[in-house]
Amino acid sequence: MTVRQQTGAPPDAASAGEFTDFYQAHFHRIAVQLYAYLGDHAEAQDLTQEAFCRTLERWDRVSGYDDPSAWVRRVAWNLATSRLRRMRTAVRHLARQREEHVPGPGPDRVALTRALATLPAAQRQAIVLHHLGQLSVREIAEQAGAAEGTVRSWLSRGRAALATYFSEEAPDA
Template sequence: MDMPEPPFTEFYGAHFQRIAVQLYAYLGDHAEAQDLAQEAFCRALQQWPRISRYDDPSAWVRRVAWNLATSRLRRLQTALGFLARQREQHVEGPGPDRVALVAALGTLPANQRRALVLHHLAELGVAEIARQEGVAEGTVRSWLARGRAKLAAQLTPEVWHA
């Protein structure tokens, strides 16, 4: 003779809070604990005719909830490990020489500064810079010469080794 299954709502009301509190203590996140407890009870509801006949249906729900919590923590640890590996490495700030050079470049007219940066940092030739800027090659050579002269006047050995 089969015993009638107890109503799920009574079971839920009697055990939800206790399981959610246990998960909260384990996870340290109240909302997450409630979500996982809710998920475990949803899974129990889907199989309630079978689970309700267990000696202790709450043990089944508790086990499912704890398994969900453990899985969530593992996924979180995996995600955090991935993010940690993706972060850029910290590098020291610019040294005084770089600060002096950037400051000196900032005093140059824009065309001279662009020509110097493209030629010395981007390693573009005079012809490439002339094409990019839409000027004659002689103009680029003039910008480079004037820019270098102004930098040389500003970047004396005292500035470089201050």
């Protein structure tokens, strides 16, 4: 191994001239191939450029290959495949991060929510747990720490208040 190879020094003038000729002869063809693969012209050019930069770093070795353009093409395709893989991963990640848009509540739900908000907390809790949560009076009493008779009273008063609320709201609707 020469000193230049060990230190990563730039190629000498003759070698640089060979690389320039090689670059001019093959860049466009490889970039077009990557463009067809990726569908993005700028990305294809960037990746082809990166492959040639890597080739330049190893030009003393790569220039001795039977077909140095095959090495550059392989590097460029590997870079393109890696880029596509990273983009797919990013798209999947972003898809999981998207907010799901659900339609807002309908007019009946809004009216019920407003009506429930007018009830005292204990009556509202009893109505919601019994009618929406489908809990029995006994289960509500256990959860609230109240007697079953008290829960029945909350349900009765809450239903009466809701009936009054909706009968008063009906003419306005």
